[in-house]
Amino acid sequence: MKDSTDSIIRLTAAGTAARIASGELSAVEVAEAHLARIEAVDEKVHAFLHVDREGALAQARAVDAKRERGEKLGPLAGVPLALKDAFTTKGVPTTVGSKILEGWLPPYDATLTQRLKAADVVILGKTNMDEFAMGSSTENSAYGPTRNPWDMSRVPGGSGGGSAAALASYEAPLAIGTDTGGSIRQPGALTGTVGVKPTYGAVSRYGLIAYSSSLDQGGPCARTVLDTALLHEVIAGHDPLDSTSIDAPVPPVVEAARNASVVGMRIGVVREFAGEGYQSGVMLRFRESVELLRELGAEIVEVSCPSFDLALSAYYLIAPSECSSNLARFDAMRYGLRVGDDGTKSAEDVTALSREAGFGDEVKRRIILGTYALSSGYYDAYYGSAQKVRTLIIRDFERAFADVDVLISPTMPTTAFPIGERVDDPMAMYLADLCTIPTNLAGNAAMSLPCGLAPEDGLPVGLQIIAPAMKDDRLYKVGAAVEAALTRKWGHGLLEEAPAL
Amino acid sequence: MPGITREEVAHLARLARLELKDEELDHFAGQLDDILGAVARVSEVADQDVPPTSHPLPLTNVMRADEVRPSLTPEQALSGAPAQEQRRFKVPQILGED
Numbered sequence: 001m002k003d004s005t006d007s008i009i010r011l012t013a014a015g016t017a018a019r020i021a022s023g024e025l026s027a028v029e030v031a032e033a034h035l036a037r038i039e040a041v042d043e044k045v046h047a048f049l050h051v052d053r054e055g056a057l058a059q060a061r062a063v064d065a066k067r068e069r070g071e072k073l074g075p076l077a078g079v080p081l082a083l084k085d086a087f088t089t090k091g092v093p094t095t096v097g098s099k100i101l102e103g104w105l106p107p108y109d110a111t112l113t114q115r116l117k118a119a120d121v122v123i124l125g126k127t128n129m130d131e132f133a134m135g136s137s138t139e140n141s142a143y144g145p146t147r148n149p150w151d152m153s154r155v156p157g158g159s160g161g162g163s164a165a166a167l168a169s170y171e172a173p174l175a176i177g178t179d180t181g182g183s184i185r186q187p188g189a190l191t192g193t194v195g196v197k198p199t200y201g202a203v204s205r206y207g208l209i210a211y212s213s214s215l216d217q218g219g220p221c222a223r224t225v226l227d228t229a230l231l232h233e234v235i236a237g238h239d240p241l242d243s244t245s246i247d248a249p250v251p252p253v254v255e256a257a258r259n260a261s262v263v264g265m266r267i268g269v270v271r272e273f274a275g276e277g278y279q280s281g282v283m284l285r286f287r288e289s290v291e292l293l294r295e296l297g298a299e300i301v302e303v304s305c306p307s308f309d310l311a312l313s314a315y316y317l318i319a320p321s322e323c324s325s326n327l328a329r330f331d332a333m334r335y336g337l338r339v340g341d342d343g344t345k346s347a348e349d350v351t352a353l354s355r356e357a358g359f360g361d362e363v364k365r366r367i368i369l370g371t372y373a374l375s376s377g378y379y380d381a382y383y384g385s386a387q388k389v390r391t392l393i394i395r396d397f398e399r400a401f402a403d404v405d406v407l408i409s410p411t412m413p414t415t416a417f418p419i420g421e422r423v424d425d426p427m428a429m430y431l432a433d434l435c436t437i438p439t440n441l442a443g444n445a446a447m448s449l450p451c452g453l454a455p456e457d458g459l460p461v462g463l464q465i466i467a468p469a470m471k472d473d474r475l476y477k478v479g480a481a482v483e484a485a486l487t488r489k490w491g492h493g494l495l496e497e498a499p500a501l
Numbered sequence: 502m503p504g505i506t507r508e509e510v511a512h513l514a515r516l517a518r519l520e521l522k523d524e525e526l527d528h529f530a531g532q533l534d535d536i537l538g539a540v541a542r543v544s545e546v547a548d549q550d551v552p553p554t555s556h557p558l559p560l561t562n563v564m565r566a567d568e569v570r571p572s573l574t575p576e577q578a579l580s581g582a583p584a585q586e587q588r589r590f591k592v593p594q595i596l597g598e599d
Binding site for chain 2 (some may be wrong): 104105106108198200201214222240243244245292312313316317324328329332333334335336338341343345346347349350351352353355356359360361364365367368369371372375380381384385386387388389390391392394426427430441442443469479480
């Protein structure tokens with residue numbers, strides 16, 4: 001019997017790849033099923049900014065031809081993927097959610113894009129995001145917000161809301177995000193999907209449109225821990241085009257996901273990730289996860305990371321400072337929007353007018369904040385002090401990881417909030433990043449995976465696992481153990497409980 | 502910590518090459534004041550003997566041999582330019598008339 005569109009889109013990435021490799025399904029059938037799903041639901045969800053129908057079908061046809069020739073297919077060959085619009089794609093629109101790049105067709109592929117293509121992953125299109133990845137709700141996109149498939153009146157998290165929503169709405173089984181302060185993990189938590197921020201430097205940033213260079217990290221998103229691991233191995237690895245790329249073997253994340261276990265592991269609960277501002281249902285599911293890990297054979301210890309209380313403040317000085325510098329390249333001279341060039345104005349005036357027209361509120365706010373924090377007279381008080389806090393946070397992690405294998409916390413203090421609720425209150429929005437930011441400042445690795453629904457609103461809660469740098473495999477070992485236990489307990493994956501679209 | 506004024510926002514916007522509208526100046530001045538008030542806590546550690554960390558990786562300059570390698574053609578490099586002329590980026594006047 002021929003598989004229906006609905007059964008195809010509900011397959012895992014690993015399952016899809018196995019069926020394509022065996023010839024049970026063609027890559028073209030799989031791509032068409034997902035393109036049909038996008039056509040059916042994306043008007044409501046708005047996960048995609050651009051759907052590359054022709055490109056996706058061409059890639060899928062190439063995979064089928066390869067199989068017919070008897071060539072060996074890679075572990076994700078023919079599996080569709082939704083790519084965050086922060087990565088350049090040759091000849092395909094890349095906007096980073098901003099009007100300043102509207103209509104731009106990059107002349108080159110990001111290293112990550114190249115690796116996906118080389119692995120025969122089928123790129124369906126580019127997903128919606130907060131402009132320049134600045135935000136925690138995907139409401140800052142210049143092209144309109146993405147909606148949470150669990151509740152269309154709520155945000156899917158940010159900045160990778162489009163990528164996470166594409167997974168949760170079965171528009172794609174794989175997605176790519178970028179995580180500067182939590183932008184992979186938060187949308188994962190709010191949509192009931194899995195997201196990983198690999199160790200800083202593990203995935204090349206070449207062709208990733210920079211927001212905050214010392215924090216930005218691309219990473220894998222999927223509906224299962226194993227699928228996330230398979231994607232992780234495709235995109236990670238040394239890249240000579242990125243001077244911050246780590247020249248070391250990729251940790252065995254797929255093997256770890258397949259050998260899930262926490263027996264004998266020491267798992268730290270961070271005392272500072274609790275208290276005021278945390279929703280009761282989030283804390284309830286978190287405490288249950290802690291108990292579950294104990295039952296599965298882990299030793300749970302409480303650890304204290306006192307400097308984490310300053311992490312949010314440090315982040316909101318460091319990230320804007322780096323952004324004010326990085327975004328200087330959008331000067332209306334070589335690419336991007338140009339306005340006001342009427343022959344009477346200077347280049348400087350045209351730059352200022354173009355940036356005013358092309359950037360949204362959050363981007364302008366951070367550019368001004370960063371310019372201030374770096375300015376003479378305030379540098380030591382703000383940027384300099386934030387860098388000292390960064391040292392203290394790294395030391396907190398070092399002390400904790402001397403004693404435990406991984407740390408755990410809720411991914412976000414709350415479940416998905418209503419669209420519009422925090423748009424005029426930047427500080428309220430920034431609080432969403434409380435639990436995710438320390439990891440970006442220190443450069444280590446972290447995962448969010450679904451751990452249940454908050455009883456008060458029926459919305460997904462994320463469990464965050466944090467590992468030392470280059471120990472990304474521990475995330476998958478623990479994450480897959482939690483996922484297997486919860487799936488057994490519920491009798492199905494969490495997304496099965498999401499409303500039909 | 503000093504508060505941030507509307508005039509200061511206007512000055513910073515000029516430094517950042519951002520032509521902000523009047524209403525944006527008012528809007529941002531209030532918000533930035535709140536944000537700075539909240540993040541100023543970092544200065545609590547300023548007097549401590551803590552070295553700053555600018556980057557999670559120890560960065561070293563990466564060098565490669567100076568060899569010609571495949572790169573973008575002039576047409577590709579100019580393909581996104583707002584304006585071009587004679588295979589060059591065309592920009593507005595850079596020097597004033599005076």
